[in-house]
Structures are given as structure tokens and as C-alpha cells.
Amino acid sequence: xxxxxxxxxxxxxxxxxxxxxxxxxxxxxxxxxxxxxxxxxxxxxxxxxxxxxxxxxxxxxxxxxxxxxxxxxxxxxxxxxxxxxxxxxxxxxxxxxxxxxxxxxxxxxxxxxxxxxxxxxxxxxxxxxxxxxxxxxxxxxxxxxxxxxxxxxxxxxxxxxxxxx
Numbered sequence: 001x002x003x004x005x006x007x008x009x010x011x012x013x014x015x016x017x018x019x020x021x022x023x024x025x026x027x028x029x030x031x032x033x034x035x036x037x038x039x040x041x042x043x044x045x046x047x048x049x050x051x052x053x054x055x056x057x058x059x060x061x062x063x064x065x066x067x068x069x070x071x072x073x074x075x076x077x078x079x080x081x082x083x084x085x086x087x088x089x090x091x092x093x094x095x096x097x098x099x100x101x102x103x104x105x106x107x108x109x110x111x112x113x114x115x116x117x118x119x120x121x122x123x124x125x126x127x128x129x130x131x132x133x134x135x136x137x138x139x140x141x142x143x144x145x146x147x148x149x150x151x152x153x154x155x156x157x158x159x160x161x162x163x164x165x
Contacts, residue, residue, distance in 0.1 A: 011140035012140075012165040013140070013164045014068075014149045014162060015135070017122070017162065019132055019159065022129075024049065024133070030043045030046070037147075038153050041148065046133050048134075050131060050133075052130045052131065052132065054132075058120060061122065061160070062119040064134060064162055065115040066115035067162070067164070069164070070111055070115060082103050
């Protein structure tokens, strides 16, 4: 048997949905909101801006939010609710295809509702004339990108961080 004795990481990634007050055309446009350390990377990654008034902008934001881990949504709680309602044990839930699928349908419905609400509320708070950028960063790409993912570099802009752990 082999054992790893060095540092072990549980890599993660995050998607950032950021409202920028204008189209990013230069690194200087980014420097107004992001530190010099990360400005060049954000500038290079900031492609395909979506105008706030784009007909599909809410759907595009929703698509990103619903794929992440939704805060305050417990898989265990949903499964326990089904077990209580059906008067079954937790192990029985996984042995019965109908109950198992019902649990995941319920989870999907709740996830969609929460993701849609978060997406809509975010978009309502974005000033008119803004552009939405969707950027992804992962800590598995090293310390620099870990700082981008976990460093709250978009704090000065309206944004949503979608946790993809």
C-alpha cells in the first residue's frame, strides 16, 4: 500500500458572475476595480460580455448558479423529509428506485427555485448599462489562482460566487 505523506489538497473551483459598469477594453479598465496583481488575468479572461438588457441574461446567470453548490440546501434534510413522509428508514430510500428518484426530483426543484431567486435578485441589483462577465478560477492551478478564487477580488463589484467544490 502507498501512503501520501505530503500536503494533500481538496481542489475547488468557483464561477464568478460579475457586473461591470462598462465593457472591458483594456487592463486599465480592470485596474479601476481589481488589484494590479490580478488585473492582467481578469482582463485576459473577460471575454464575451453580456449586456444587462440582453434577452437571455437571466437564463445565462441562472444556468451558472444552478450548477453550483447552493447555500442552505441540504441533501440530507430533503432525504430525511422524504423518509419521514413515507415512514421509511434512510437505507430504504436508496433501495427503492421510486423514493430515490423522488428525493432527487425534490432536490432539483428546490435547487432551481433558489438559483432562480438568487439570479433574479442579483440582476435586479445590477445598474442599467452594466455588462455581465462570467469567469472561472480554480485553486488546483496554484497559489495565484487560489488567491483569485478565494481572495474576494471582486468585492468592489456586484457579483455572485458560485462554489463548484
